[in-house]
Amino acid sequence: MSWWEFWKPKAERLDFIRDFLEINAQPITGIRSIDQLNFTVIDTETSGLDPAKDSILSFGGVKIFERKIQIQSSVEWYPTAKNSGGKTAPIHGLVGIQDQIPLEDFLKKLLPYLANSILVGHHVGFDLELLEKELKPFGIERLPNAVLDTGNLAIRLEHGPHADRSRINLESYSLDALCARYGIETDDRHTAAGDAFLTAQLLLKLLKKCHAKGIQDFKNLMKNY
Numbered sequence: 001m002s003w004w005e006f007w008k009p010k011a012e013r014l015d016f017i018r019d020f021l022e023i024n025a026q027p028i029t030g031i032r033s034i035d036q037l038n039f040t041v042i043d044t045e046t047s048g049l050d051p052a053k054d055s056i057l058s059f060g061g062v063k064i065f066e067r068k069i070q071i072q073s074s075v076e077w078y079p080t081a082k083n084s085g086g087k088t089a090p091i092h093g094l095v096g097i098q099d100q101i102p103l104e105d106f107l108k109k110l111l112p113y114l115a116n117s118i119l120v121g122h123h124v125g126f127d128l129e130l131l132e133k134e135l136k137p138f139g140i141e142r143l144p145n146a147v148l149d150t151g152n153l154a155i156r157l158e159h160g161p162h163a164d165r166s167r168i169n170l171e172s173y174s175l176d177a178l179c180a181r182y183g184i185e186t187d188d189r190h191t192a193a194g195d196a197f198l199t200a201q202l203l204l205k206l207l208k209k210c211h212a213k214g215i216q217d218f219k220n221l222m223k224n225y
Contacts, residue, residue, distance in 0.1 A: 020111040030219030038117040039064040043195040055081035060192025076193035079106035
């Protein structure tokens, strides 16, 4: 028996990966208006801040379409984690988590949820790195979705597309700081679903600012990404 026969995932695992990749194979056309874009806003709470060593304790998400938050699409899932939340428990309080689901079952829920949408988050690179670490054994090293970071978008809109970040106080672009600046109440902070919902509200505020600046389609929205 070759090493491949020993390692390769079961057929049913390959099916959900294949379905996801097929759905995402068609690129978004640059002229599609922002009003017609599907956004999936995501957030994770984790066992620590090192993607190489730490695990996802909870995943939260909510969708936006036609510049409206789709409340019924909100989810919060708790994948079985290799690490406990001891180091970060004072922030998110996730200790002795109930309703955990096996990692493979979590990924089978996750991929259809993310499919055919722009992934949005605040400092979203960290969340994606952790998700991609879990997906790598199943054959996905990098999610194919377009990605939008609300922190980067806010800097672009407030300072211009060629802003010198060394001259910007980046602390003023934390999620808390931006919510305060844009008049968003920070209820349910430091839960994955709560932070995803806050980020979704922030995105709507930023998209309104995009419209005022003449940024109205996918190509121009993603110009600096």
